Amino acid sequence: MDSPKQKILVTGGAGYIGSHTVKLLQSIGKEVIVLDNLSAGHSNAINCQLIVGDLSDKKLLDKIFDDHEIDSVIHFANSIIVEESVLFPNRYFDNNVNNGRNLLDAMVSHKVTKLVYSSSAAIYGEPHYVPIDEEHPKKPVNPYGETKLVFEKILKWYHEAFGLSSISLRYFNACGGSTDARIGESHPVESHLIPKILQVAAKQQEVLKIFGNDYPTFDGTCVRDYIHVEDLATAHNLALHKLDSDQGVFAYNVGTGKGRSVNEIVNTCVEVTKRMIPIEYSPRRPGDPAVLVADPTKIQTELGFNPIYSDVETIIKTAWAWHQKLLVEKQREFETK
Numbered sequence: 653m654d655s656p657k658q659k660i661l662v663t664g665g666a667g668y669i670g671s672h673t674v675k676l677l678q679s680i681g682k683e684v685i686v687l688d689n690l691s692a693g694h695s696n697a698i699n700c701q702l703i704v705g706d707l708s709d710k711k712l713l714d715k716i717f718d719d720h721e722i723d724s725v726i727h728f729a730n731s732i733i734v735e736e737s738v739l740f741p742n743r744y745f746d747n748n749v750n751n752g753r754n755l756l757d758a759m760v761s762h763k764v765t766k767l768v769y770s771s772s773a774a775i776y777g778e779p780h781y782v783p784i785d786e787e788h789p790k791k792p793v794n795p796y797g798e799t800k801l802v803f804e805k806i807l808k809w810y811h812e813a814f815g816l817s818s819i820s821l822r823y824f825n826a827c828g829g830s831t832d833a834r835i836g837e838s839h840p841v842e843s844h845l846i847p848k849i850l851q852v853a854a855k856q857q858e859v860l861k862i863f864g865n866d867y868p869t870f871d872g873t874c875v876r877d878y879i880h881v882e883d884l885a886t887a888h889n890l891a892l893h894k895l896d897s898d899q900g901v902f903a904y905n906v907g908t909g910k911g912r913s914v915n916e917i918v919n920t921c922v923e924v925t926k927r928m929i930p931i932e933y934s935p936r937r938p939g940d941p942a943v944l945v946a947d948p949t950k951i952q953t954e955l956g957f958n959p960i961y962s963d964v965e966t967i968i969k970t971a972w973a974w975h976q977k978l979l980v981e982k983q984r985e986f987e988t989k
């Protein structure tokens with residue numbers, strides 16, 4: 653039975669993974685409020701109450717918890733660009749750690765005790781072994797990963813001191829669009845592999861640069877664990893469910909356990925889009941490990957997580973459908989100007 657206090661506050665809920673999670677929660681009858689500063693999110697990606705604001709605003713946070721019966725929180729609102737975090741670690745510690753703590757403090761003072769946190773495989777740093785389980789050493793190689801790890805540590809101490817229960821979901825490579833093509837991936841600055849390949853397929857870019865083909869992998873290109881965004885959304889719902897019955901501090905990898913190389917992804921994009929995708933091998937991108945693949949045993953056995961959209965073909969089909977929809981919208985905007 654659901655508790656009477658059913659509102660879920662989703663910070664960063666207008667962003668990529670956030671908006672897919674909001675959509676899923678609403679589809680199963682949950683009441684959701686989104687807090688988003690729209691620095692990377694899109695108000696038209698969600699269809700629920702949106703409060704435009706920032707986690708640096710402690711008064712706003714207090715007001716939200718005063719005004720609404722919040723049962724639990726999902727915290728997505730983080731800065732996520734690895735390269736930027738190296739240039740401006742201050743901004744990353746401010747937003748991902750200090751602002752995140754404002755949220756935790758508001759939760760504690762309003763006796764809200766359940767949090768699902770979007771963490772990252774970036775907390776592990778260079779893999780010592782693959783697949784990576786949750787016990788793998790945690791040595792982030794950039795400030796972005798460090799802020800995620802610091803926040804996970806803060807969660808542990810907030811549980812000891814204030815009884816705040818949490819689940820950190822350590823995402824591997826989030827990708828794909830919603831299966832109804834309504835929402836998808838659209839970052840202000842695009843650096844992720846699949847959208848960049850699709851830009852080339854759509855002739856918005858001339859060539860895809862593949863960063864390195866001399867890695868110790870079967871075809872020389874980097875291997876990653878790609879997880880469909882709707883499967884990721886499901887992981888959040890499973891995590892919320894666990895927090896309804898279990899108290900404590902938990903962490904799970906969210907991946908499939910299967911690795912795909914950059915070349916394999918490009919080849920599937922060619923098959924799905926039926927377009928030419930010119931490639932060019934370029935030097936390695938600094939900080940890219942050769943292989944990042946999750947051991948998802950823990951989330952499978954403890955939460956019953958079973959990804960259903962994360963085969964590469966479905967990932968690319970849904971990402972391409974969304975990409976084409978975006979192109980049509982842009983064209984319409986252009987024509988009406």
Ligand code: UFG
Pocket residue numbers: 732734772773774775796823824825826843844845846848860861862863864874875876914937940944
């Ligand atoms: N790549 C290219 N060309 C591109 C873009 C990417 O060859 O134009 C390659 C990268 O070198 C990498 C792979 O494609 O080998 C995937 O790159 P992404 O940028 O899509 O994703 P990352 O694996 O670098 O990053 C992901 C998450 C981060 C997280 C990181 C570590 O997006 O948030 O995993 O967990 F920090």
